[in-house]
Amino acid sequence: MTTPLSLTLSQKVRNLKPSSTVVVSSRALALQRAGVDIISMAVGEPDFDTPPHVIAAAKAAMDAGKTRYTAVNGIPELREAIAAKLQRENGLTYSPDAVTVTSGGKQALFNALFALLDPGDEVLIPSPYWVSYPEMVSFAGGVPVAVPTTSESGYQLDVDAVRAAITPRTKLLMLNSPGNPTGAVFPESTLRELAALAQERDLLIITDEMYEHIVYDADQISIARFAPERTLTVNGASKAYAMTGWRIGYAAGPLALIQAMNAIQGQSTSNANSIAQWAAVAAVTDSDAFIERSRAAFRQRRDRIVAGLNALGLETPTPQGAFYVLTDTAPIHPDELEAARLILDEARVAVVPGTDFAAPGRVRLSYATSLEKIEEVLDRLKVLLDSR
Structure with missing residues (x-):
């Protein structure tokens, strides 16, 4: 008879917390696979394709062995x-x-x-x-x-x-x-x-x-x-x-x-x-030309999402760089974990609660996405806020 494995993980691993960004993104993907219309603002990933000259260099490297x-x-x-x-x-x-x-x-x-x-x-x-x-x-x-x-x-x-x-x-x-x-x-x-x-x-x-x-x-x-x-x-x-x-x-x-x-x-x-x-x-x-184009697009998106969130009563400072905003979700719920859950379950928008960022009362939204999606997110959040 086979003896069941007694697996004891190291204390280091037991103390390690999973990335909340990954957790939220995984849940959003699972909902999307189930056919739910989710807009993810959770992942810090540019939505642009890798520049063609970079892809060409990779192909050339493969062809050269x-x-x-x-x-x-x-x-x-x-x-x-x-x-x-x-x-x-x-x-x-x-x-x-x-x-x-x-x-x-x-x-x-x-x-x-x-x-x-x-x-x-x-x-x-x-x-x-x-x-x-x-x-x-x-x-x-x-x-x-x-x-x-x-x-x-x-x-x-x-x-x-x-x-x-x-x-x-x-x-x-x-x-x-x-x-x-x-x-x-x-x-x-x-x-x-x-x-x-x-x-x-x-x-x-x-x-x-x-x-x-x-x-x-x-x-x-x-x-x-x-x-x-x-x-x-x-x-x-x-x-x-x-x-x-x-x-x-x-x-x-x-x-x-x-x-x-x-x-x-x-x-x-x-x-x-x-x-x-x-x-x-x-x-x-x-890559200077690519960087300039993408930065201009991110600036336009930043300006729109910051203005839109503040207009909804969700206080959001204007960031100087990167492609994230930290938004005060008190009008939705004072607890950022519950606010993030409501935004996902009711507005169908994936955001990351500020808990693991040491940003209580706030959620992080990534605006590395299209202006069209940003407008849809703002519309969905308005509906959620109007229902409170």
Whole structure:
């Protein structure tokens, strides 16, 4: 007789919370498959097709037989292209050896946190934050420490609040500008002060700049300009070049940290997809026209959804970047989880509750969708509000 398996998962896994974005998206997809007319505003994914020249580069790579393993840290051509991009667009100087290519930006962040954190090390994270940041920190053995911002300030970060949150266990400051879910873009003055604070208190900085090209009313500046020796810059191809499914991320920073991240990747996934890497060379090298067109479309969508939501009485700050809004749903329900449920079940619109973003009383909507769908969402929300 076979003995039943007694499966005990690790404490790390038992403590790990699933991404609320993924949970909501999965439920929305299940409803759509069941024939329910759902409009999803949950996923942070551009609705544009990957640019033709990027697809052509992938096809050329396949035709040339570039389908084998690559170096763990990425093909030299892509690392060289990324280093050139960082110099050209961000004013940052890195050798290709100080650049590593990963399977999406998440892996770059994971590799960095596992390379840097010992049990109990604290990581300061401005909130509201992307749902994965605290989970990643905890999974790596660290302790996430939220540094709150407010909607009244446009979710701008107060350097004095960061200073007050520092303890003897603080090791890292994680930044995300432009931010998900807030759309906040930190100005040069704030970044200079944070860089000086990191120098003063011997902190390391991880800056996630995945949305750097989706900025409307501000200048996107890399904090690594002011503290290059203690900053890891993380980015990727997903948002700027509409390449979410290609899974190409990258990081650039101090060589010793990059080498440690490469060692971790060498024992986990090894190299990122070889064909996607060759596609990313084309994307990083020549996509200015595509970026300008998509940014103009996102700006138009942002302006419409912000105006529409506020007109409905759902207070919504105007984001400076990315393609999300954080909306106060008190007129629907004071609890954001219940509000999100009502919006899905009654208005047939999928949104993400702000709970896991540390944004109580709010939901996140992604406006990476057409103006027609945005108008339909506003109409559905009006019907829901009129029924309250």
